[in-house]
Amino acid sequence: MLNLGTDEIIKYPFLAEAKTYLQDKGFTLEQFVDDPDHKFIIDMAYDRIKYAANGKIYPSPYKDNINISSFLPREIFSFIIAVVLLKMSRINILIKKFALSEARRAEKYLEKDLEAKINIHSDNIRNQLEHRINQQELAIKIIKELFLVDIKKDHDHFIIAAQDYLKHAVHFHETEWKLVNRHVYKGFVYLTPHETVRLLRRKIDQYISSRIYSIEIPSIQNSLRYYVNNLTLMAKKFPIPSTSSPGQFPPCIKHTLNMLENGKNLSHSGRFLLATFLLSKKKPIAEILSLFKNAPDYNAKTTLYQINHLAGLSGSRTKYNCPSCQKIKTHNLCFETSECNNISNPLQFKNNNESK
Numbered sequence: 001m002l003n004l005g006t007d008e009i010i011k012y013p014f015l016a017e018a019k020t021y022l023q024d025k026g027f028t029l030e031q032f033v034d035d036p037d038h039k040f041i042i043d044m045a046y047d048r049i050k051y052a053a054n055g056k057i058y059p060s061p062y063k064d065n066i067n068i069s070s071f072l073p074r075e076i077f078s079f080i081i082a083v084v085l086l087k088m089s090r091i092n093i094l095i096k097k098f099a100l101s102e103a104r105r106a107e108k109y110l111e112k113d114l115e116a117k118i119n120i121h122s123d124n125i126r127n128q129l130e131h132r133i134n135q136q137e138l139a140i141k142i143i144k145e146l147f148l149v150d151i152k153k154d155h156d157h158f159i160i161a162a163q164d165y166l167k168h169a170v171h172f173h174e175t176e177w178k179l180v181n182r183h184v185y186k187g188f189v190y191l192t193p194h195e196t197v198r199l200l201r202r203k204i205d206q207y208i209s210s211r212i213y214s215i216e217i218p219s220i221q222n223s224l225r226y227y228v229n230n231l232t233l234m235a236k237k238f239p240i241p242s243t244s245s246p247g248q249f250p251p252c253i254k255h256t257l258n259m260l261e262n263g264k265n266l267s268h269s270g271r272f273l274l275a276t277f278l279l280s281k282k283k284p285i286a287e288i289l290s291l292f293k294n295a296p297d298y299n300a301k302t303t304l305y306q307i308n309h310l311a312g313l314s315g316s317r318t319k320y321n322c323p324s325c326q327k328i329k330t331h332n333l334c335f336e337t338s339e340c341n342n343i344s345n346p347l348q349f350k351n352n353n354e355s356k
C-alpha cells in the first residue's frame with residue numbers, strides 16, 4: 001500500500017484502507033454509524049452518491065494552501081460511508097455512476113499533481129520546486145502501483161512506452177489518439193498531463209469499482225436502512241434499457257446491451273459498435289438514445305449529437321458503418337458463438353429463430 005499524506009487521502013480517498021483508517025481514529029463502523037453526532041456525515045455520504053447519480057462530481061471544500069486537517073475526517077468518512085451504503089444497496093447502476101464520478105474527481109487532482117504549476121511571482125520558488133517534484137513523483141507512483149502503468153517525466157511531458165500506450169489508446173476512436181498522430185521518440189509516446197490522465201480514465205474507474213465490490217461490511221443494516229431505501233428510490237429513475245428484437249442480435253451486440261443494462265461503463269468502441277449496428281438496422285434515433293441512459297457518464301445532449309454524427313446527420317455528414325468482426329475482435333468486444341457462423345460483419349448475423 002502506498003504511504004499517503006493527508007493531502008493525498010483527501011484527493012484520493014479510495015486509496016485509504018477504510019477499516020484501518022476508522023480503527024486509527026478509534027472507531028468501528030458500527031459505532032460510527034450509530035452515533036447521532038455523525039449523522040451529518042451519513043447525510044454527506046448520501047449527497048455524494050446523489051451527485052454521482054446526477055452525473056456530477058462531488059465538490060470538495062478542500063483548496064490548496066489552507067489548513068486541511070479539519071476537512072480530512074469528514075471527507076474520508078463520507079467516502080467510506082457512501083461505499084458502505086452502495087454495497088448494502090447492491091444497485092449496480094449507482095455503484096457504477098459513483099465509481100465514475102469519483103474517478104473523474106480523482107482525475108482532476110491527478111492531472112493537477114502531474115502538472116504541479118509553479119507561481120513564478122512567489123518568493124519561495126525553491127520550496128515550490130521541491131513540492132512540485134514530490135507531487136509529481138507521488139502521482140507517478142500512484143499510476144504505477146495502482147494502475148500498473150509505467151510513466152516517466154521528460155521536461156514538460158510524460159512519456160509512456162509505445163506498446164503500453166497502444167494497450168490503452170485502443171479504446172479511443174478520435175484520430176488524435178492514433179499513434180501516427182502522436183509525438184513518438186525512441187519508442188516512447190509523449191503526453192501532456194491531461195492526456196496522461198485521460199489515457200488512464202478506464203483504469204481509474206475500474207479500480208474504484210473493484211474497491212467497492214470487494215469491501216467487506218459488517219451487518220449494520222438497521223441504522224442505515226433508511227438511506228439504502230432512498231437509494232432504491234433514486235435508482236428507479238434509471239429504467240432498464242430495451243430495444244426491440246434483441247434476441248436476434250449477435251453476441252457482441254447483446255454484450256454491449258448487457259453492459260448498459262448493468263450500468264457499466266461501455267468503452268468508446270462498444271458504443272460505436274452498438275450505435276452503428278442499430279442505425280444500420282434502421283432503429284429510431286430516440287430508441288438508440290434511450291439505451292445509453294444508464295451509462296454512468298450519460299449526457300443526453302452529447303449522446304444525441306454523437307448518434308446523429310454517426311448517422312451522418314451532422315458534422316461531416318459521413319455515415320459510419322458497423323465495424324467488421326475482425327475490428328471488433330481487436331477491441332475485445334467479440335463474443336463469438338457457433339451461431340456467428342464465420343460471418344465477417346455483425347450485420348450478417350442470422351440466428352436460428354430468424355432462419356426458420
Ligand code: SF4
Binds near residue numbers: 328333336343344346
Ligand atoms: S463473430 Fe462477429 S458477430 Fe459474432 S460475436 Fe464476434 S464480432 Fe460479433
